[in-house]
Amino acid sequence: MAGNIIALLCLVALCKAIDIDTLKLEQVLILSRHNVRTPLTAKLESYSSKVWPKWNASAGFLTEKGARLEGYMGKYIAEWLDSEDFIEGCPNEDEVLIYANTKRRTLDTAKAFAESAFQNCNLTVQHYENIEVFDPLFLPILHNTTEAFKNQVREEMENKLREMNLTEAYIELSKILNLRTSDICKKLYLCELHLRRDEIVLEDGEEPNVSGPLDIGNSIVDSFIMSYYEGMPTSEVAWGEIETDHQWNLISQICKENQNIRFNLTKGAKDIARPLVKYMFDIFKEGNPKFTLLVGHDSNMNSVIRAFDFKPFVLPEQFEPFPIGGKVVFQKWSDISGQYLKVEYVYPTTKQLRNGDRVTLLQPPKKVVLELNGCEISQSGYCPWTDFMKLNVYS
Incomplete structure (x- = not known):
């Protein structure tokens, strides 16, 4: 007091x-x-059979x-x-x-x-x-590459993964992509993002990463966001499938969690x-x-x-x-x-x-x-x- x-x-x-x-x-x-x-x-083409917008730079x-x-x-x-x-x-x-x-x-x-x-x-x-x-x-x-420290970081990242709930966002994104008609569904049987698990990837000299739906979803949503910022016609931003702020806020949770799990770390x-x-x-x-x-x-x-x-x-x-x-x-x-x-x-x-x-x-x-x-x-x-x-x- x-x-x-x-x-x-x-x-x-x-x-x-x-x-x-x-x-x-x-x-x-x-x-x-x-x-x-x-x-x-x-x-990105492997994640949807739809035609992706063209960019004028690499x-x-x-x-x-x-x-x-x-x-x-x-x-x-x-x-x-x-x-x-x-x-x-x-x-x-x-x-x-x-x-x-x-x-x-x-x-x-x-x-x-x-x-x-x-x-x-x-x-x-x-x-x-x-x-x-x-x-x-x-x-x-990670500059401290001792196994003890990496294990602490891995444990925190895994805890964050367990607490993460992106089911609704993944379902919405899969619907926007029409993922079931994509190459990744046909060839690798990844047809529903919310049904696959993520794996922590910690390698010396590399960024802390997550392999799986979170990484895939982050890349896709990032491309949608950049095309929106770039001012592309709405028909070319996620093929016109995102019509409300609720949808944007929902799928952008994927990018937020990707950042949260990889870099928003207590010790890391x-x-x-x-x-x-x-x-x-x-x-x-x-x-x-x-x-x-x-x-x-x-x-x-x-x-x-x-x-x-x-x-x-x-x-x-x-x-x-x-x-x-x-x-x-x-x-x-x-x-x-x-x-x-x-x-x-x-x-x-x-x-x-x-x-x-x-x-x-x-x-x-x-x-x-x-x-x-x-x-x-x-x-x-x-x-x-x-x-x-x-x-x-x-x-």
Whole structure:
């Protein structure tokens, strides 16, 4: 009881101490997912005899619309920074870092952002020296490969699998696909997704994975979502079979559970995200660069958010748990009394993506304030910077 009272008094004191009108923005670090891309697999034809839509780029590449949408987001962030008198004109080389994973979609996303946010400034997108391999900073693998640790991770993943209930979603997806007429049904006798079991796959140097209906369903639903974002005619988005938000929310549960089981792990996430979180804390400790953009994947967003131990949150008006083009924006603010952290998830809604809407300060993307366990926020969303830095277990 006494502890609760003290916490409440501390929170009240913090609220009174912060006058948001006097705060100055000192540092921004953004962790971003790439923007709209083509589906990751080119083998979708085996899951339905229906004609799949054609894409103008190879599997897993940023689309032209994805680049345009990222440009809008870059311009919006630039408008926000300008409104806070954060950077005047083109920044110095040591003031801004834009760093992306080596995948084409992440590099192109970073480039589109940089060209719009810092127009005519000729900023270079930084990346790992060997562009042919996945950057170790972003690679979502288990770094602790001892059998004891892997068994702990496997046990948690198996528990999550047992708790998962996707029967209704699988039945709906099988109906959309008309799975019984597919090659995978005829040749491998996979005719009902909900009747097959998943298996955990943990291999050294590889992402934690699940083999079975969850992996198959995730690839299929992802392709539907990307075609929806891309703005394809409704007749080409899941062949016009998805007509309601209820259907979207239902089948998107497959993607949410895929992310939940593979990366939203109590111990595993801290290990998976260790290089990236350590890199972020190093930037926070240095206080430089002033602005950092790190462009990765939904697996990075998921594992980093879990590793930081954010409290549960909901992102309204989105199908995905970690939306395309979405950004976790870490902000360091100060006043005469001290320094503070504010974290917001800034992301486009499904409709903004579908419609190709330009986001601005007057027509912004969605924003949700995030709160860290161990760094209690004020009513306006700020927590003491010193409390935040105490959470660094990677030094």
